[in-house]
Amino acid sequence: MADEGPDLGALADEVERLAAPAEGRVGVGIALLGSDEAVVVGEGRHPMQSVFKLPLGMAVLAAVDRGELSLDRRVAVTLADFVSDRQHSPIRDRHPDGVELSVGELLGAAAGGSDGTAADVLLDLLGGPAEVEGFLRGIGVEGVDVAVTEKDMGRDYDAQYRNGATPAGALALLRALHAGRGLSQESRTLLLRVLTETTTGPNRLRGRLPEGTPVAHKTGTSRARDGVTAATNDVGLVTLPDGRRLAVAVFVSDSPADDATRERVIADVARAAYDAWAR
Template sequence: MTKSFWVILLTIISLPAFSQSRSLPRLQKEIEQVAASAQGRVGVAVTVLETNETVSVLGNEKFPMQSVYKFPIGMMTLHLIDRGKLKLDQKVTVAKEEYVRRGQHSPIRDKYPSGATLTVAELLRYTVSESDGSGSDVLLRLVGGAAAVTQYLQRLGVDGVMVVDTEKEIGRDVSVQYRNWAKPNAAVLLLRKLQEGKGLSAASRALLIKLMTETPTGLKRLKGELPAGTTVTHKTGTSGTTNGLTHATNDIGIITLPNGQHLAIAVFVSDAKADEATREGVIAKIASAAWKHWTSSAKN
């Protein structure tokens, strides 16, 4: 074969990868334009886990997690179950004094106002799927506190996620929520650990994915503009509003693409002036832009 044949062949082989990588700046620009409508700080990280193609906007800056932190708390709980330190059917007494205050989200408190006895499995469901603040604090107690969760994450190689305070502590002082922070790039790394089965047994991983996929929360966020039936494994986080600024409107998760690949995405909207519909719409539009980019790339 001639030298010119090999040159042409190599050029043809390299074209799809070059075209796809060249289009990432366009996706990033689109994300930045969408983010501007939030009128706040918007941190984004998006990675196709199988190819490592990544777009990041303020990806190494800190953002308050709010209830996103219930994902690593759930992960730590399941890790201790894998080690035999806890059991899914283990019964736990929850005193009413452990409940978060009125105004904070807690289906457990609302259903059992005088206190409850629940299994660890039930606490996981309430915490991860229903984003229950009281359940989250009880799990933190069981796993050894916030510092134990952060140390677990660091052992996994995730340094950009910090768990410091309980939901009750956040409820007492609005500024405390900023101490439970995550960097978007680190949040996506944690999602990668989950998808790849790092730090959990196969059974625990499957349970956590089930809880995060079946959650009824955040239907207008990552899932908001995706095709019906798209599998999204995710955890939301939401704060209140102070002096016209909403501290946190978040959603992080794993979106299964039509070709079977997985899109890990984290969107944190912080200190935003826009209304709830706009903030949630920003998250939905960013997820949709990423979806369209990689589904169209796969067809080319």
């Protein structure tokens, strides 16, 4: 008898139950890649924060594939490029007087290390956020908007809502990444390696999965204002024991819950998705 797959309605109900402790807006997209099996819970638009560095990385590598950029190109990172002290930037912290890095190093710092300074330097090399959004539309991804830089978000708390995604849009992005749409095989492989090797967000998508489960993912986090955190996110590709991949996107927005609770929601949703198909 053929495997009919999981009960998607039951999974959606379970996701809603698991999301409740966040006490905010939670958007979830889950899909078995290569199939039409998918669950979307919460159709609103959510601030991505550093999740936007995933489409940024794809756009940078597409420019490399076109010959417009080279991973070996050296770029001066000056004090004027640094994001604010409130924002995450190991480059700024390690090199307070500036540094010269390759495009490949900047890509690893942005997509793998979530470095805000690296992201803005790459955006500038591309020509700005509109170039990333144009890349997304060119590969057929709707529902993911890149409109502002890291510096913009550092200056204006509300600017982060302009870099937004719906759960369905995040699934479209992850499907494009999985398929390597707009990218050479070499570039796709490189980006997946960077996203798999990242150490960010150990308690999010990876938090409750079996040890050793491959997860290629990108987190996003905002600071809190008046006790409410605008964004606690993780989106990525989870590899099942049989080699199939799940696309999982979880956005926890405008939540008064503490860090551990918000991250637990993401981990619990990822585990529910994993269990639904791993069975």
